[in-house]
Amino acid sequence: MNIEFFLNDTLNTINSDPLTRLSDLLRDNFDLHRFSRGCNKGECGLCIVLMDNKPVLSCLVPAFRVKEKRIITYEGFRDSEDCNDIETGFTEAGFSPCKLHKISYVFLVHYLLERVSHPGETEIAAYFAGFHPICGGYSALRDGIDKAAALRFIRHNEQAR
Numbered sequence: 232m233n234i235e236f237f238l239n240d241t242l243n244t245i246n247s248d249p250l251t252r253l254s255d256l257l258r259d260n261f262d263l264h265r266f267s268r269g270c271n272k273g274e275c276g277l278c279i280v281l282m283d284n285k286p287v288l289s290c291l292v293p294a295f296r297v298k299e300k301r302i303i304t305y306e307g308f309r310d311s312e313d314c315n316d317i318e319t320g321f322t323e324a325g326f327s328p329c330k331l332h333k334i335s336y337v338f339l340v341h342y343l344l345e346r347v348s349h350p351g352e353t354e355i356a357a358y359f360a361g362f363h364p365i366c367g368g369y370s371a372l373r374d375g376i377d378k379a380a381a382l383r384f385i386r387h388n389e390q391a392r
């Protein structure tokens with residue numbers, strides 16, 4: 232089937248088996264070799280992408296579900312101001328997750344900040360409930376989210392002037 236979707240803001244049409252994993256589709260058609268290194272079971276998080284701005288594990292998404300969606304990979308997100316706020320916040324807070332999980336934290340924090348501009352303790356704890364233990368440390372993650380939220384808030388206010 233022909234599958235039309237945006238990848239990192241570029242419209243693409245790929246002919247694919249509808250049940251092909253999105254992670255395989257990205258690896259085979261866009262030279263994204265990072266997607267060949269994961270577990271393919273929804274356990275490692277290495278294949279995380281944003282689909283219509285929501286984090287999803289691309290190894291669990293069949294190609295037919297991607298039709299007319301907007302997919303953002305970390306490779307397309309990392310140069311954005313939103314990503315810069317998060318990564319700067321992480322650095323300032325001394326939050327340094329392992330390489331394997333870093334992209335998951337970046338996308339999950341982005342998703343959280345899109346919904347709650349200044350998340351509190353309860354929201355952060357609920358959001359990351361499935362992520363224990365947190366590599367890099369929970370209190371550093373919480374501080375990193377606080378700093379990222381402040382940076383994003385300041386930037387949005389400056390842009391609104």
Ligand code: FES
Binds near residue numbers: 268271272288291
């Ligand atoms: S490849 Fe491990 S969660 Fe998708």
